[in-house]
Amino acid sequence: MGVAHIHSQSGGTLVHGNIKSLNIFLNSQRYGCVPDLGLAKLMSPVVPPVIRTAGYRALEVADFRKVSQASDIYSFGVLLLELLTGKSPVHATSSDEVIHLVRWVHSVVYEEWTGEVFNIELLRYPNIEEEMVTMLQIGMSCVEEET
Template structure:
């Protein structure tokens, strides 16, 4: 997937979550890449859709080793009791997965010493802290990005704000949607005209 395809998928994921939260008061509870279904009907406004929402209460609680590693917010003890804030955390991890090309459930980076699930937000934060931000991005994405580095960095900032360790530091889903719509000046969706708030840089996310 090139940058345009990933950016549109990120926008659709943000729209889906904002709709669930704001219009219906529903928590998704299981945001992860297998639950983001890509569409190939040529409609850029409907490039992807969130699936399997609000099903978490139907299942017994899973042991920590069996959970969707890397996507769940650190404060979430029982996956049957997700919150709006834990949904936003998972969305941030999904954005990071799109940007880095690394699956948080795979343990592909050895920061945890082998088979453990990758703590993708903390890995990204550690790389950015060393001022190696360019090393965060999927090299295939950089090659196909077509000069979209500023948009990629902007989505990285949104993702790190969503994946803050402290729940109260995370933006609401509607705020996330506004920020993602603004990336690229509306090239990937409807741009907002409201005053843009400051969420800081990736290094400002909670450690």
């Protein structure tokens, strides 16, 4: 809801530009909050927000300095995948192989091993699998490449 609110402001031209797990918190009423709005524009032009947030850059954003509502949506999708898997957006294996979360999730789901995607800690909650699959579908929709 926070991202949708941001995108509805200023005639639909406002973007966050730095959506990631470190920028989401719960307030005292347990509502998710998206802080850091507007700080992306104040950051040094040498290090634009889409570069600072490795793994969160939308694939269709050709200009590394340009953030958009589409890049915010992509970042939100990565955030959902991060929550569901318990994995970082980009991480290295013990053999120094770099794993990109979005590509990994796509490959696992494509091979129809969807159950392998989810963080084992989440599966201890009863009757949660259906909701997790729905969240996975939402996350994957957010990170789809525009064609």
